[in-house]
Amino acid sequence: xxxxxxxxxxxxxxxxxxxxxxxxxxxxxxxxxxxxxxxxxxxxxxxxxxxxxxxxxxxxxxxxxxxxxxxxxxxxxxxxxxxxxxxxxxxxxxxxxxxxxxxxxxxxxxxxxxxxxxxxxxxxxxxxxxxxxxxxxxxxxxxxxxxxxxxxxxxxxxxxxxxxxxxxxxxxxxxxxxxxxxxxxxxxxxxxxxxxxxxxxxxxxxxxxxxxxxxxx
DNA sequence: CCCTGATTCGC
DNA sequence: GCGAATCAGG
Numbered sequence: 001x002x003x004x005x006x007x008x009x010x011x012x013x014x015x016x017x018x019x020x021x022x023x024x025x026x027x028x029x030x031x032x033x034x035x036x037x038x039x040x041x042x043x044x045x046x047x048x049x050x051x052x053x054x055x056x057x058x059x060x061x062x063x064x065x066x067x068x069x070x071x072x073x074x075x076x077x078x079x080x081x082x083x084x085x086x087x088x089x090x091x092x093x094x095x096x097x098x099x100x101x102x103x104x105x106x107x108x109x110x111x112x113x114x115x116x117x118x119x120x121x122x123x124x125x126x127x128x129x130x131x132x133x134x135x136x137x138x139x140x141x142x143x144x145x146x147x148x149x150x151x152x153x154x155x156x157x158x159x160x161x162x163x164x165x166x167x168x169x170x171x172x173x174x175x176x177x178x179x180x181x182x183x184x185x186x187x188x189x190x191x192x193x194x195x196x197x198x199x200x201x202x203x204x205x206x207x208x209x210x211x212x213x214x215x216x217x
Numbered sequence: 218c219c220c221t222g223a224t225t226c227g228c
Numbered sequence: 229g230c231g232a233a234t235c236a237g238g
């Protein structure tokens with residue numbers, strides 16, 4: 001396997017996402033953990049909490065220099081703390097590529113689920129699936145605001161338990177629609193929750209989670 | 218032992 | 229540039 005632009009991009013994303021080198025290697029396939037680490041360093045990716053680091057570069061144990069200290073003194077700066085931290089707001093450029101107008105993303109039905117819900121390919125999923133309800137900046141009144149929301153206490157086997165929003169937030173609740181018989185979710189959310197198993201090659205985007213998407217602060 | 222990332226160095 | 233081998237901490 002070679003490091004194509006695509007794979008490099010995946011590496012960057014997964015690495016910055018906090019995945020371990022092993023996980024990334026497995027995800028990419030065809031590369032070892034070491035390959036991932038090596039590439040990450042060559043790319044200049046910021047290293048996250050590493051098990052061994054805080055010390056000054058110890059003498060290479062391999063060469064085993066008997067008495068001669070070191071011929072190439074690299075003058076290690078004691079405290080190079082001020083490293084230009086490049087913030088990565090994960091805001092990819094618009095990429096207004098005139099040569100390649102984005103093809104109309106047509107939801108492709110992969111199969112039909114037991115309850116009649118339509119399975120989609122992962123690539124057809126919208127990024128954060130259930131759009132999180134508007135965030136409140138101030139705590140809402142517990143009573144009126146949450147009155148019509150399906151709370152944890154309202155859950156039973158007949159209603160959809162798909163979470164809306166994030167736990168702990170005032171307006172966190174559950175879908176509450178009629179559940180697909182035999183499933184914890186309604187037909188609609190079953191379509192999101194249960195996807196046809198596809199070969200690894202086809203699995204591009206990260207698996208959708210039954211939440212309002214990754215927490216963004 | 219397992220895991221982790223860092224580093225080295227032959228290719 | 230690549231990555232196996234190696235190192236070293238948890």
